[in-house]
Amino acid sequence: MDFYGKDFLRILDFSENELKYMLATAREFKKMKRAGQSHKVFPDKNIAILFEKTSTRTRCSFEVAGYDLGMGVTYLDPTGSQMGHKESIADTARVLARLYDGIEYRGFDQKVVDDLAKYADVPVWNGLTDECHPTQALGDFMTIEEHFGNLKGLTLAFVGDTRNNVANSLMAMSAKMGMNFIACGPTELRTSDEIVAKCKPIAEKNGCTITVTNDIAELESRADVIYTDVWLSLGEPQEKWGERIELLKAYQVNKAMMEKAKETAIFLHCLPSFHDLNTSIARDVNKVFGIEEMEVTDEVFNSEQSLVFEQAENRMHTIKAVMFLTLYERREK
Numbered sequence: 001m002d003f004y005g006k007d008f009l010r011i012l013d014f015s016e017n018e019l020k021y022m023l024a025t026a027r028e029f030k031k032m033k034r035a036g037q038s039h040k041v042f043p044d045k046n047i048a049i050l051f052e053k054t055s056t057r058t059r060c061s062f063e064v065a066g067y068d069l070g071m072g073v074t075y076l077d078p079t080g081s082q083m084g085h086k087e088s089i090a091d092t093a094r095v096l097a098r099l100y101d102g103i104e105y106r107g108f109d110q111k112v113v114d115d116l117a118k119y120a121d122v123p124v125w126n127g128l129t130d131e132c133h134p135t136q137a138l139g140d141f142m143t144i145e146e147h148f149g150n151l152k153g154l155t156l157a158f159v160g161d162t163r164n165n166v167a168n169s170l171m172a173m174s175a176k177m178g179m180n181f182i183a184c185g186p187t188e189l190r191t192s193d194e195i196v197a198k199c200k201p202i203a204e205k206n207g208c209t210i211t212v213t214n215d216i217a218e219l220e221s222r223a224d225v226i227y228t229d230v231w232l233s234l235g236e237p238q239e240k241w242g243e244r245i246e247l248l249k250a251y252q253v254n255k256a257m258m259e260k261a262k263e264t265a266i267f268l269h270c271l272p273s274f275h276d277l278n279t280s281i282a283r284d285v286n287k288v289f290g291i292e293e294m295e296v297t298d299e300v301f302n303s304e305q306s307l308v309f310e311q312a313e314n315r316m317h318t319i320k321a322v323m324f325l326t327l328y329e330r331r332e333k
Contacts, residue, residue, distance in 0.1 A: 003325035007117040007124045010110075011134045011172035012198060016206065019176055023142050026314070026321035033068065033317065040070025042327060045101040048074045049127070050081060050116075052107030057271060057312055058127045058135070062104050065320035074100070093119035102327055105129075123326040125319075130165055136270050137169035138318035141177060143311040144225055147266055152178035153208075157223040157261070159184045160251050160295055161244075162191040162212070166229050166270050171195060171210060175203040182211045182218055186247045190214075216250070216257065223261035227268045228253045228295045232281070245289055253296040258305060267296070267306045275301035 001021050011019070032039050049062045059075065066073040083092040089112055096103050097120040105113045106127030117124040126134050145151050156174050158167045162183035168191070174181035181203070183191045191212055203210050211218060219226070231248045232241060258265060274282045274294040286292055300306060 001325075004327070004329045005123060006326050008134060008322050008326060009113055009117055009124070009126045010132045011137055011169050011176065012202075014176075016176045016178075019138070019141075019173070022138060022318065022321050022325065023145065025325060026138070026142055026317040027146075029068075029320045029324070030314070030317040039068060041324070042101075043070040045070070045327060046072040046074065046099070047102040047104065047323070048076060048096050048100045049104040050083065050106070051075065051077050051127070052105075052112075053128065055106060055128070057315055058106055061135070061316040061319045062125075062127065062323075065316050065323060068320060069324060071101070089115040090119040092116070093124075096120060097122045102323060123323075125322060125326070128165060132169045132172070133165045133270070134169050135315060135319050135322065136166055137173040138322070139315035140170065140227070140268060140270070140311060141173050142314040142318050143268065143307055144266075146310070146314075147307060148224065152206075153180075154224040155180040155182065155222050156225040156227060157182040157184055157219050158227045158229075159216075159219075159253055159257070160228045160231065160248055161185055161189045163189050164229060164233070167191055168195050170227065171199050172202075175199040175206060175208065175210065178206040178208045180208045180211070180222075182213065182223065184213050184216060184218055185251055187214050188247055216260065219257065219260045221260075221262060223265055225266055225268055226253055226258060226261050229270055230272065230274060231294050232274075232285070238284075241285060242289065245285075245291070245294070248295070249291075252294070253300055255297065255299055258300055258303075265305065267300055267303070267308070268311050269296060269301070269306075269308045271308060271312055273301060273308070 047066050063073050093116045102123045104125045104127045105116055108130050110129040110131035113126045113129055156179055162185040171181050200210050231244050275296050275298045277283050
């Protein structure tokens with residue numbers, strides 16, 4: 001398969017076979033990394049990573065993946081670029097494409113990364129937008145496949161705020177891979193009908209189902225993977241905390257919920273997680289609302305069922321695969 005020059009903006013842009021090829025490439029890079037085998041295949045390339053929304057895992061994954069591939073990496077945060085302030089997205093894209101071989105964007109509006117891709121003639125990679133988080137979904141599915149040995153026929157349940165970007169990409173990836181997907185959360189935070197309408201025909205074609213529900217009983221003996229995300233998103237105003245906690249407290253992933261899933265079920269979380277009081281935000285929430293754990297209990301987070309740190313590592317391997325495949329120019333002999 002030839003990915004050269006392509007953008008990586010959303011899961012739905014790629015076929016099932018293309019996504020499988022990305023995962024297979026990531027597995028090969030992970031083997032090389034674990035074996036200490038150098039794979040600096042791009043010593044003359046440079047990439048820019050643009051972050052309007054800060055991150056630990058996404059930034060580190062792109063930086064380490066870039067360095068491992070031999071590339072130079074320039075990190076630009078909101079204070080390090082004039083994009084959208086003194087310079088338009090289109091002009092920024094044109095300038096960066098003259099200087100760099102690839103551009104990553106992590107921010108808010110999906111239109112920004114779409115416009116970067118439209119005006120840059122180098123690959124553009126989506127590190128997160130309000131609409132989707134495709135690199136996260138790739139890393140998650142690599143983790144699931146490593147654990148179970150397959151993907152098709154499994155059931156992934158996303159519990160909590162099912163309208164968020166991670167849930168959108170997981171639904172799309174599930175439909176493409178032939179996995180059943182359950183979006184389980186309060187009606188007020190229900191996933192959009194638009195994303196469901198896009199994914200359902202793909203799921204039907206691949207022999208799997210998409211279920212949107214507010215009933216936790218739907219997880220009973222069905223879920224192979226229980227997945228959740230933070231209740232309070234980055235930048236969430238404090239006046240919204242009480243309302244959000246009240247809506248989501250019934251969907252906390254705890255021991256009782258994990259026992260509803262299959263006996264062999266695993267727990268995943270895209271991180272960061274509020275499972276204890278070891279962060280300033282968790283302590284602030286505890287002070288006002290008296291809760292010590294939010295979207296997942298510490299018992300589940302640190303259990304043998306939890307693969308959250310394997311999941312975090314696999315972000316780097318899958319991001320490396322995406323960058324390699326879109327930057328590697330095949331030459332016919």
